Amino acid sequence: MMKLFQMGSKPLGIERITTFLQDNYVSIGYPGIGDLENVSTEELRDRLIRTYRYSEPELTEHLQAIHLFVHTMQDGDYVLVSDGDWVHLGDLGDYFYNELFDTPDNGTCHRRGVTWLKSLPMTDLNAGVKEFLSDSGAAKQYGGPMPSARVDLWITGSPDSEQAGDDRVYVDEETLSMAIGILKQALVSEDAERRERAAIAILQYAK
Incomplete structure (x- = not known):
């Protein structure tokens, strides 16, 4: 780690x-x-x-x-x-x-x-x-x-995080499910870089 x-x-x-x-x-x-x-x-x-x-x-x-x-x-x-x-x-x-x-x-x-x-x-x-x-x-x-991911974001304090939350765009459940499905498929891609990006995106979503 x-x-x-x-x-x-x-x-x-x-x-x-x-x-x-x-x-x-x-x-x-x-x-x-x-x-x-x-x-x-x-x-x-x-x-x-x-x-x-x-x-x-x-x-x-x-x-x-x-x-x-x-x-x-x-x-x-x-x-x-x-x-x-x-x-x-x-x-x-x-x-x-x-x-x-x-x-x-x-x-x-x-x-x-x-x-x-x-x-x-x-x-x-x-x-x-x-x-x-x-x-x-x-x-x-x-x-x-x-x-587990994005240390550069983790080191910042709460004001930025709160601001980001205020500006968040609403996404419906169906679109979220589709997006997660695509990321799951990317996790088994033969492209190592694509797998890594998918893993980071899923970890960020799970926080």
Whole structure:
């Protein structure tokens, strides 16, 4: 099942939100420890100790954040990045290491590609997402219940939903039954994309 994360926009304390949005990626920082794609927790721990000389409590916190970014996040998961009074929602890609940016003054070598989906005012978010974003960090996973489809709609608060309900057009039962029948037929189509669209439409109707 798809998961939701938040990322900070200041690896090494440098604001990178403009670059993240323009170049379609997010980064967690931590230069100087090399490519992490096939690195064990023990090896990562050793590299952090050698490079950053963290205390034990600090080490645990940084290990968790890096493991989340490199291993827990998966292609197709969603990410939120705060930007002042706005938040940007993106679809995550795979982890990759870019040696060119493994420098102390840049430090954006550990990356995940992002397809940015939409930007929203903080005031439009639902209460659960606002609370999730209020506790900022390098990387964090949302622990609440997730919807089965259309996360981009789910993160918004109730005013938009209420407005949408007020503008709804009445459809008679016979037309609804016909439409559902067509969607059910599409669920067994040989076209994978058509099956997926039908599934999403039925899940949205069932809410």
